[in-house]
Amino acid sequence: MEKEKVLNRSLPRVTGTQRFIRNVKQSRILLLMCLPAVIFFFVFSYMPMPGAYIAFTNFQYNKGIWGSPFVGLQNFRFLFISGQLSLLLKNTVLYNLAFIVVGNVVQLAFAIMLNEVRNRYFVKVTQSLMFLPYFISDVLVSLLVYNLLNYDYGFVSNLVRSAGGVMPKLYQNAGAWPVIIVLVNLWKGTGYGTVVYFAAITGIDTSMMEAAQIDGANGWQRIRYITLPCLKPTVVILFLFAIGGILKGNFGLFYNLVGNNSMLFGTTDIIETYVYRAMMNSFNFAQSSAVGLFQSVVGFFIVLGANALVKRIEPDMALF
């Protein structure tokens, strides 16, 4: 170490800026490829960030964010005095955990299965079909679900009845909805996540597979000892990304599936739907921004915590 420093000093003087320019020149293609993402996040995530100040103001349209009177934490209070916060937090977090865990397991499983299939056309067609629900809007999804499950005329209800069974009144049964919502979310998201994992699998060094084959590993063993361990970094990174949004619910999905049916709220009310119900008539930017800021700040600390945890166990896989 010491030696290196000395050596460096004795070399012809290369200033920091010169080195920087040289590095930029060397990696210009890589940098260029990063540029769209950098611009995207700068414009849509960093530039609006100072605007979060709106959460601390009594926002006036004609005075703008910076000219509106400062009111401190006033806008955060309504969420806390509602008496609903613990239920909302519980539902929001549990649903997101279920989405993350169940979603990733299923996506991984499908990606591995697709990888084992040798018929390329079959893989392509399956992938496309699985991807399709991702593009269906939540409004349509809710209509589909209603037409399948509604008690009087639903497709499933008719099926159950014609088979001599008794159809439960699902739209009056809060207990059924965690299952339904997780299933719907799986149906929508599996195709998308599978593609990510499938791509990661394709990136695994084939020589390892061949070596394992020569050593006599069967298909199951190859998955267990090569594919899964190689996917671990991807899983961890995706998990860390997902966990930052653990306090943010998918409003479109929940609102469309449940609507104003308060018989289901016990198991389906998340922060977003509550905020909508409370503020649908008051259109209060500042208060809704306060809720968003609260979710983001908590999410930020959860990511930091999770990352620290990962760093302890497996330092190479941490984000930073």
Next chain:
Amino acid sequence: MKKLVALLLAVMMIAALLPIVASADEPVTITYLVTGDIPTNRTDEVLAMINEKLIEKVGAKLEIRWIEWTDWTTNYNLAIATQSGDIDLVGTATDWLDAWPNTQKGGFLPLSEEMLKEYAPLTWAAIPADHWEKCKFNGEIYLIPEDQYAQWTNHGFMYRGDWAAEAGLADGVHSWDDLGKYLAYVKENKPDVIPWDADGNGSSYSQQMSGGWQTSHTGNIYIEGMGVDLFYGESAENPYTLSTYYLDSDEFVNFAKTMKSWADAGYWRTDVLNYTGDVAAEMKEGTTAARQHHTETWTGFRTEMENAQPGSDLGFFWFGEEMGNVVTLNITHGAMAIASSSKNPEKALQVYDLLRNDPELYQLMMYGIPGEMYTLDDNGYIARPEGWDEAVMGCTFNWWWGRNDGIGLRAADRDWETIDKLYAVYNEKAVTYPYGQFIFDRTNVSMYLDNLSNVYNTYMPRIVFGMVEDPEAYVAEYRAALKAAGIDLVMEEIQRQLDAVYAK
């Protein structure tokens, strides 16, 4: 390279200056913000004709910015909140659009008397002083009211007169009791018809249904623009005392019980709270027997039903009929405001003044090209050509912020004899909306109002559609939740502000 850069810069500067140079004689564009789906009929053609006249008369032309019905409340308020000189005229309302909250948040421009007198002289002269009073906030005028147009938007139920007669209601449906009998008859005798196939998804029926029962069984009067529909005045004789109907009235329990019995009887779907359907379309197909909406809707729908189901004789049971409890429409149910960031408020007022008062322009906008899109019959009513389809052949401006009976025309296809009969009853019974000067300032209680909004939207849909085991217990639970959310504090504040405006 340098030359190229210099050239580019020069071109850009010229391009930037061009509009300024060119605009010297160009007409000013006035953008009109309005709710409604972008029309696909001949609106643009009619707009061009209107603009020709506007340019000639005041050197301005109109451009329409539509807020489509999908998520309209949000998008409408967002357009006002994020304005940057891109809107001028804003169609608004104090009940169904947030005119006052937007005024309080600085979305609209205060209109001085001098401005109105100079740039909207006809409008200024036509609106009486006490009407202007109702458009003031902190002593300044912000809204131009639609006060020269008679309409009734009080809610009720549309029902088929032919089926009511079969049910033994020869006179039609005139009370909630009658309505119950009518729905029961349909359920019993029309196996393919859902008596009222309500689209209960969303919370739109809470206020109408519950308030409907309330005005039919008490003298209570609805106070609009509060954000949560829990606040009513006691009666026409005592309007400035708040009613405690939602906290302690037995009538509300009766309502919950009746709706429970209707739900159990199957007058609507089991899963009504998640159903999104088109009641009007179903009614025209003959698969449902009732539709809940307001009088104005009924006047047009009666004709549509007569065409779709000949002999259906669509009747209207208006909420409050049993008690004769009906209130005239507030004059700011429709109103025009000027956006606070408007660069040409004077021109905007001139355009509004013409569209509201100039017979030629007004009729062009409201009914289309004369001779081609309509002719006048012997009564002076508008007759449309054979095979008329408004959505294809007509023009749509959704001008609900300055209609004018003085230069307006009636549609020949409406059943004016029946309609006028109902209007006569209204005119006889109605009291003037008593809260026209009351603009609620929610600052002190906004937190509690938001939590009340949540409680209201959680409990009311289930009460309204009878989706409860024990209505009495559920109402008690609801009342406890309202108390917990701070309804007492809010009512105290409203009462205080009411007293301040209408000091006894």
